[in-house]
Amino acid sequence: MAGKESTLSHYLKSPTLLIIVFVVLGILVARILGMSTLDTLMTIMYFMGIALSLNIIMGFAGYVSFGHAVFLGLGGYAYVLLVYFIKPLADLQNVGLGLGAFVVAVLAGLFAAAVAASVGAAVLRLRGAFFAIATIGLDFTALYLMKAIVPELNPEQFFGAQIILPADKIVEKDIVFNAMFLTLVILLAVNYYIRKSPFGVGLTAIKEDEDAAEVLGVPTTMFKIIAFTLAGFFTGMVGALFSLNGGGVDETLFNLGHSIDMIVMIVIGGLGTVLGPVVGSLIYFELYDLLLVHYPGVNLIILGIIVAIVVLFFPEGLIGLLRKYKVMGMRLRDLLE
Amino acid sequence: MEDILVVENVTKRFGGLVANNKVSFSMKRGEILGLIGPNGAGKTTLFNVITGVYRPDEGRVIFKGEDITGKPPHVITRKGIAKTHQIVKPFNDMTVLENAMVGALFGKRARQITIGEAKEIAYQSLELVGLAEKAEEFAVKLTLRQKKMLELARALSAEPELLLLDEVLAGLNPKEIEEALEIIKKVKEERDLSIIMIEHVMHAVMNIADRIVVLHFGWKIAEGTPEEVANNPEVITAYLGDPRYALRFVKRKGGEGDGSS
Numbered sequence: 001m002a003g004k005e006s007t008l009s010h011y012l013k014s015p016t017l018l019i020i021v022f023v024v025l026g027i028l029v030a031r032i033l034g035m036s037t038l039d040t041l042m043t044i045m046y047f048m049g050i051a052l053s054l055n056i057i058m059g060f061a062g063y064v065s066f067g068h069a070v071f072l073g074l075g076g077y078a079y080v081l082l083v084y085f086i087k088p089l090a091d092l093q094n095v096g097l098g099l100g101a102f103v104v105a106v107l108a109g110l111f112a113a114a115v116a117a118s119v120g121a122a123v124l125r126l127r128g129a130f131f132a133i134a135t136i137g138l139d140f141t142a143l144y145l146m147k148a149i150v151p152e153l154n155p156e157q158f159f160g161a162q163i164i165l166p167a168d169k170i171v172e173k174d175i176v177f178n179a180m181f182l183t184l185v186i187l188l189a190v191n192y193y194i195r196k197s198p199f200g201v202g203l204t205a206i207k208e209d210e211d212a213a214e215v216l217g218v219p220t221t222m223f224k225i226i227a228f229t230l231a232g233f234f235t236g237m238v239g240a241l242f243s244l245n246g247g248g249v250d251e252t253l254f255n256l257g258h259s260i261d262m263i264v265m266i267v268i269g270g271l272g273t274v275l276g277p278v279v280g281s282l283i284y285f286e287l288y289d290l291l292l293v294h295y296p297g298v299n300l301i302i303l304g305i306i307v308a309i310v311v312l313f314f315p316e317g318l319i320g321l322l323r324k325y326k327v328m329g330m331r332l333r334d335l336l337e
Numbered sequence: 338m339e340d341i342l343v344v345e346n347v348t349k350r351f352g353g354l355v356a357n358n359k360v361s362f363s364m365k366r367g368e369i370l371g372l373i374g375p376n377g378a379g380k381t382t383l384f385n386v387i388t389g390v391y392r393p394d395e396g397r398v399i400f401k402g403e404d405i406t407g408k409p410p411h412v413i414t415r416k417g418i419a420k421t422h423q424i425v426k427p428f429n430d431m432t433v434l435e436n437a438m439v440g441a442l443f444g445k446r447a448r449q450i451t452i453g454e455a456k457e458i459a460y461q462s463l464e465l466v467g468l469a470e471k472a473e474e475f476a477v478k479l480t481l482r483q484k485k486m487l488e489l490a491r492a493l494s495a496e497p498e499l500l501l502l503d504e505v506l507a508g509l510n511p512k513e514i515e516e517a518l519e520i521i522k523k524v525k526e527e528r529d530l531s532i533i534m535i536e537h538v539m540h541a542v543m544n545i546a547d548r549i550v551v552l553h554f555g556w557k558i559a560e561g562t563p564e565e566v567a568n569n570p571e572v573i574t575a576y577l578g579d580p581r582y583a584l585r586f587v588k589r590k591g592g593e594g595d596g597s598s
Contacts, residue, residue: 198442198452205439208428215388215422217414217443217495272430331473 051277053234062207066132067139075236076243078108098178112236270317347396371546419497427476444495
């Protein structure tokens with residue numbers, strides 16, 4: 001919490017910011033020194049990106065958007081269609097070492113955000129399981145719409161809902177990396193800002209008891225819609241750049257598996273914090289990789305069991321667990337935001 | 338003195354059940370108004386109509402001369418009405434201080450104060466209700482009495498002009514009730530508040546309220562000073578049934594009707 005001493009020294013004492021900066025620099029250093037392949041780093045950033053996006057509505061406000069993959073898909077399709085059909089946007093991608101691609105991804109994100117804002121007013125009236133089911137419905141609706149619409153757009157080139165970008169419309173992986181990196185940094189900043197702002201306090205109050213929050217003056221409906229829209233926007237951006245990285249898009253982007261990825265990462269890391277999704281996505285990525293290499297075939301089963309154990313015994317996640325303890329008289333809770 | 342609140346002909350139905358039936362009353366600034374009646378009389382419903390949780394089917398609610406009927410709760414809170422919940426609703430995963438901060442951040446001065454200022458307002462409210470030393474505890478760890486006081490502190494942090502207390506004394510022992518009453522009196526003086534309190538602890542409400550409104554099956558059946566209301570046969574009937582038996586009962590008990598029903 002930023003109290004009276006909200007000076008630079010206060011923020012430097014906060015390990016949350018330090019860890020965030022460390023993670024960001026870590027990705028950058030690994031990239032520059034070539035310590036890891038570009039694809040690995042992209043995957044890490046993708047995981048972290050979707051976890052941090054969903055965190056805004058699920059972690060802070062407590063609304064589990066089970067069909068959140070819909071925004072991944074909408075962002076992906078918006079991006080690919082934009083650069084496929086609009087030549088200036090395809091050219092823009094190569095401008096400014098990734099800044100151009102970032103701008104196109106913002107446009108795709110805005111499309112996802114527009115959908116989130118318009119359906120948010122309706123589905124956010126529902127709570128708990130009903131909200132989760134409604135978002136799954138949204139996911140399937142968008143999926144079947146794409147399946148119906150996409151082949152009509154260019155019957156000769158598009159096979160089903162799949163679109164493969166031609167060579168002159170894709171960009172170097174370096175450029176995608178830069179755009180994704182910028183998106184991730186902004187996402188971290190937005191998460192951190194929300195956590196420290198009255199908006200974040202209001203969202204946490206909604207998570208704890210929505211009726212009490214409303215009576216205490218929290219504009220619950222507006223806050224939920226803003227949070228859902230932000231979550232949709234950033235998921236859309238990540239989906240856009242993920243699709244660009246893959247050189248195209250297909251219907252698998254709407255898979256509920258992506259939603260489960262996001263939710264699991266947040267749960268492993270800990271709900272309601274900024275560090276939760278960061279740490280959770282790193283752990284999840286490592287586990288995913290490790291299990292895939294050593295136990296191919298049963299990797300997902302083992303992962304599922306691990307997740308079940310986490311949910312059963314540590315429902316507050318790693319950061320949530322650590323937040324309960326004190327170290328040298330300092331409450332970790334104040335440090336691990 | 339001006340009327341801080343006017344409730345005009347409020348009717349609220351839930352299907353076939355009429356929870357409030359043409360209820361009207363007004364209160365002056367600085368007054369403590371007791372709202373009593375047997376269970377199911379529609380007291381909490383009336384609070385929910387005033388705070389905007391329910392929209393009345395008929396009638397109006399006027400706060401400081403402004404019609405606030407049907408406005409959403411968060412808007413009404415910002416205008417200066419705060420409420421405590423009958424069933425305590427602390428934000429369990431937040432500290433006591435953070436709980437009170439929510440009140441400050443979204444209360445009368447919403448959007449005008451920083452987190453730091455909210456913290457200070459919250460702390461002052463906690464001091465007022467005697468919870469300051471628990472500021473850093475998680476709300477889930479508080480006792481019932483402390484949770485009730487947290488409800489009060491949270492409402493006070495919103496810096497209201499009108500405070501609605503929904504059974505803050507219920508479930509407390511006699512000593513705690515005395516303490517709570519002292520706190521309410523102190524708070525009223527220091528914050529220059531008007532208060533409406535729903536209460537079943539009769540001797541407490543008779544003691545502290547300037548005036549009392551009695552509801553029964555959704556109707557307002559009496560209004561007046563505590564003495565007037567206590568001697569009103571209709572009120573006694575509502576609480577205890579036939580007045581002849583009721584009077585005998587009250588006399589035998591020594592007159593102090595602790596009428597929690």
